[in-house]
Amino acid sequence: MTPDRHDTPPGPATDLHAPTDVDGLAWGSEPPEPRADATFYTPIWLVAVFGVFLYWGSTYVDRNGGGFNPLVFTPGERLADVEARVPRSEADALLAQGRKVYNLYCTACHQPNGRGDASRGFPPLAGSDWVLAEGPNRIIRIVLNGLQGPITVNGVQYDNQMLPWRDQLTDEDIAAVITFIRGNKEWGNNAGPATPAQVKAIRDATESRGTYTPWTAAELLTIPVKD
Known part of the structure; x- marks a missing residue:
């Protein structure tokens, strides 16, 4: 009969020639307890794979995340809003800039729709012969x-004062807002653009007027509409 592991084997337990069971343990001995200080290492290849995926992910987000710009993640509700934010050409970029300038400085008097406010003496820009x-x-x-x-x-007289913007707006801003006003198809306007070079030339030519000498309609009617 084969002795059980826990049966007392013949001879002292410390005998080098004491019989052992199939696990190599001496009869009557207990298997060793797991060591609490045992160290387990992550395979190097797994660390390398994780690093590659981390690098790829950060690069992808950096290239396609738009810098987490709200204009990327909060698109406009209308096509015009989207095109204003992502211009298709230099002309579109100028119109987009002009829209911003107009919304900041002009809507209080001329209204967002460009129709002015006759009750306060502000003329329309939409369809204006000027x-x-x-x-x-x-x-x-x-x-x-x-x-x-x-x-x-357009045959209707208005009488109010428009403020000067010589000191507040750059040549590019003025060219942009005039281009936006003259070419705003939403208002039915379809006139040609103004350029920063045109604005600069007129700014330089009228520098002697200073900032606070406004024009009158009578003076302007003596000036050719184009060079």
Whole structure:
């Protein structure tokens, strides 16, 4: 009969020649307890794979995340809003800049729809014969130095004062807002653009007027609408 592991084997337990069971343990001995200080190592290949995926993920987010810009993750509700944020060409970029300038400085008087406010004497820009003139020479002067006194727009007289923007807006800003106003198809306007070079030329030519000498309609009517 085969002795059980826990049966007392013949001879002392410390005998080097004491019989053992199939596990190599001496009869009557207990298996060793697991060591609490045992160390387990993560395979190097697993660390390398994790590093590669981490690098790829961070690179992908950096290239495609838009810098977490809200304009990327909060798109416009209308196509016009999207195009204003992501212009398709230089002309579109100028229109987008002009829209921003107009919304900041012009809507209080001329209204978001460009129809002005007749009750307060502010003329419309939508469909205006002054705005849609063959060239932008007169309207550039109005934006630079303002306008004072009565002005007749599409046969209707308006009488209020427009502030000068010579010191507040750059040549690019003025060209952009005039381009936006003259070419705003939402208002039915379809006139040609103004350029920063045109604005600079008129700014330099009228520098002697200073900032606070507004134009009158009578003065402007003596100036050609284009060069």
